[in-house]
Amino acid sequence: MQAVNLLPRDISVPPMLRENPGASVSIRNVSRSFDGNRVLSNLDLEVRPGEFLSIVGQSGCGKSTLLRLIAGLDKPSSGEVLIDGQPADQSGDRLRIMFQEPRLLPWATIADNVEIGLRQGSDPKAIHEALTSVQLSEKAGMWPSVLSGGQRQRVALARALVSHPSLLVFDEPLGALDALTRLTMQNLIRDMHAKAGFTAILVTHDVAEAVALSDRVIVLGQGGILHRVDIVRVGPTSRGSAELAAIEAEILDAIFAA
Amino acid sequence: MSLTDSLSAARNRGSGWRPSLPKPEALLPYAVPAAILALWEIAGATGLIADTVMPRPSIIVGTATQLALSGELFTHLGVSAARALAGLVVGGGIGFALGVANGVSRLSETLTDSTLQMVRNIPHLALIPLVILWFGIGEGAKLFLVALGVFFPIYLNTLHGIRNIDPHLIEMGRAYGMTSRQLFRRIVLPGALPSVFVGLRYGLGIMWLTLIVAETLSASSGLGYMAMKAREFMVLDVVVLSILLYAALGKLADTLTRALERRALKWSPAYAGR
Ligand SMILES: Nc1ncnc2c1ncn2[C@@H]1O[C@H](COP(=O)(O)OP(=O)(O)OP(=O)(O)O)[C@@H](O)[C@H]1O
Ligand SMILES: [Mg+2]
Numbered sequence: 001m002q003a004v005n006l007l008p009r010d011i012s013v014p015p016m017l018r019e020n021p022g023a024s025v026s027i028r029n030v031s032r033s034f035d036g037n038r039v040l041s042n043l044d045l046e047v048r049p050g051e052f053l054s055i056v057g058q059s060g061c062g063k064s065t066l067l068r069l070i071a072g073l074d075k076p077s078s079g080e081v082l083i084d085g086q087p088a089d090q091s092g093d094r095l096r097i098m099f100q101e102p103r104l105l106p107w108a109t110i111a112d113n114v115e116i117g118l119r120q121g122s123d124p125k126a127i128h129e130a131l132t133s134v135q136l137s138e139k140a141g142m143w144p145s146v147l148s149g150g151q152r153q154r155v156a157l158a159r160a161l162v163s164h165p166s167l168l169v170f171d172e173p174l175g176a177l178d179a180l181t182r183l184t185m186q187n188l189i190r191d192m193h194a195k196a197g198f199t200a201i202l203v204t205h206d207v208a209e210a211v212a213l214s215d216r217v218i219v220l221g222q223g224g225i226l227h228r229v230d231i232v233r234v235g236p237t238s239r240g241s242a243e244l245a246a247i248e249a250e251i252l253d254a255i256f257a258a
Numbered sequence: 259m260s261l262t263d264s265l266s267a268a269r270n271r272g273s274g275w276r277p278s279l280p281k282p283e284a285l286l287p288y289a290v291p292a293a294i295l296a297l298w299e300i301a302g303a304t305g306l307i308a309d310t311v312m313p314r315p316s317i318i319v320g321t322a323t324q325l326a327l328s329g330e331l332f333t334h335l336g337v338s339a340a341r342a343l344a345g346l347v348v349g350g351g352i353g354f355a356l357g358v359a360n361g362v363s364r365l366s367e368t369l370t371d372s373t374l375q376m377v378r379n380i381p382h383l384a385l386i387p388l389v390i391l392w393f394g395i396g397e398g399a400k401l402f403l404v405a406l407g408v409f410f411p412i413y414l415n416t417l418h419g420i421r422n423i424d425p426h427l428i429e430m431g432r433a434y435g436m437t438s439r440q441l442f443r444r445i446v447l448p449g450a451l452p453s454v455f456v457g458l459r460y461g462l463g464i465m466w467l468t469l470i471v472a473e474t475l476s477a478s479s480g481l482g483y484m485a486m487k488a489r490e491f492m493v494l495d496v497v498v499l500s501i502l503l504y505a506a507l508g509k510l511a512d513t514l515t516r517a518l519e520r521r522a523l524k525w526s527p528a529y530a531g532r
Binding site: 071072073092093096097099101103105106107108116117119143145159 | 430431449526
């Protein structure tokens with residue numbers, strides 16, 4: 001599958017020298033309670049610039065809560081969340097979020113929806129580039145209602161990428177898609193991450209997805225991190241290989257041990 | 259060559275050419291009214307219905323022509339339309355503004371909504387005696403009644419539209435750094451618009467109804483006045499003409515609103531391809 005570069009073409013840049021090397025995320029001693037009900041307690045987590053981190057765990061364990069704290073949509077009850085050393089809500093367009101639903105404005109064209117991702121008004125060239133990178137440039141003038149679910153989620157991805165963020169957080173972005181579209185989207189996200197170099201944090205229910213995309217997977221439960229797995233890739237590992245299957249089994253064990 | 263033949267021949271000439279006559283299907287909605295008019299005319303002409311009970315269409319057309327030539331018709335028509343428009347702008351404007359204010363501000367809603375809900379239960383036409391005492395029978399009374407009648411549907415539907423905006427979209431807007439102004443202009447307003455249109459079309463119905471009642475009660479110009487004066491002198495064709503003109507004005511307002519709605523909501527799947 002051909003994904004279009006967000007960086008100038010045919011220039012391979014080592015991650016540390018990229019114009020946009022990705023943000024670091026520091027979560028320090030963070031707790032979050034809802035009406036006295038403690039969902040996250042004293043959680044510590046460091047995410048390196050350019051890392052692809054996945055968060056898995058049982059339903060209701062606080063994955064979305066943690067992600068909302070990282071995205072600055074919510075404040076911790078105690079502790080702090082820093083992105084490149086600054087509070088999350090000051091990240092502006094360097095931090096972008098993708099939700100389970102595309103959340104496109106039905107009354108705005110595809111191009112206008114992507115434009116929302118730009119802080120500073122319209123930039124037709126940037127919008128065109130972002131839409132091309134998700135292979136939807138020919139739909140720019142259409143209404144979201146005529147697109148398929150997968151296409152809408154690709155528009156949402158273009159909207160998230162158009163400002164060239166240094167941190168992209170995803171809350172089950174592919175949960176509502178069919179299995180085939182999901183695989184295509186996974187490849188798209190992986191290619192984008194490899195080329196654009198942003199830091200990515202993905203919440204997912206799909207352990208195979210987490211393993212296929214990430215450098216590291218953490219298992220969340222009982223208010224904290226139950227398990228961490230580093231996935232070191234030496235050369236291309238294909239889906240369904242024995243190594244990956246073993247890692248998946250290990251993660252599943254950790255989830256159900258909770 | 260019959261009409262249908264020539265039409266289908268025209269259509270076969272290719273898609274680039276548009277027939278100057280409407281398609282037969284487009285005329286279908288007018289078939290029943292046309293038949294009724296024809297029967298009515300025949301019943302009148304044969305004496306089945308006396309012209310003193312219900313004047314037939316040709317007589318009414320004659321009267322309309324006469325009144326149009328003397329200019330009297332347009333004066334009354336203009337006065338009524340202006341009253342309707344003024345009431346719509348005042349009542350609709352206030353209703354929309356309050357609906358927006360109460361939709362976005364808790365404080366404003368707490369302060370005003372329960373009061374408005376109470377007032378809403380009073381049929382506005384029940385206020386006529388009071389309104390006449392307050393404003394006399396001048397323009398003020400009519401403007402007040404029409405504005406009050408239009409106010410509620412537009413207020414309620416604007417409020418409902420804003421309340422029912424997907425909170426996920428608002429959250430997305432916030433996460434993407436929209437200011438309150440941008441949130442309002444790009445998400446709240448367009449999201450509430452379909453509901454505002456429902457209120458507007460409902461309000462238009464109430465607007466004409468209120469105007470008819472107000473004008474027949476007390477006025478020195480306007481369609482209602484024309485009808486009442488004609489009743490006193492037993493000029494039945496003018497009475498029927500006024501009624502028909504009210505119907506035509508109502509239909510015109512509705513058609514204009516529908517066209518506006520189709521333009522403004524062209525993104526909605528409900529209007530796609532229409
Ligand atoms: N705004 C809120 N008010 C009250 N309780 C909340 C709120 N948000 C989350 N919670 C509670 O916090 C807990 C964790 O919720 P969260 O949405 O983070 O779970 P999750 O891991 O994302 O689950 P899922 O996998 O089903 O999406 C739940 O018990 C939920 O009821
Ligand atoms: Mg969740």
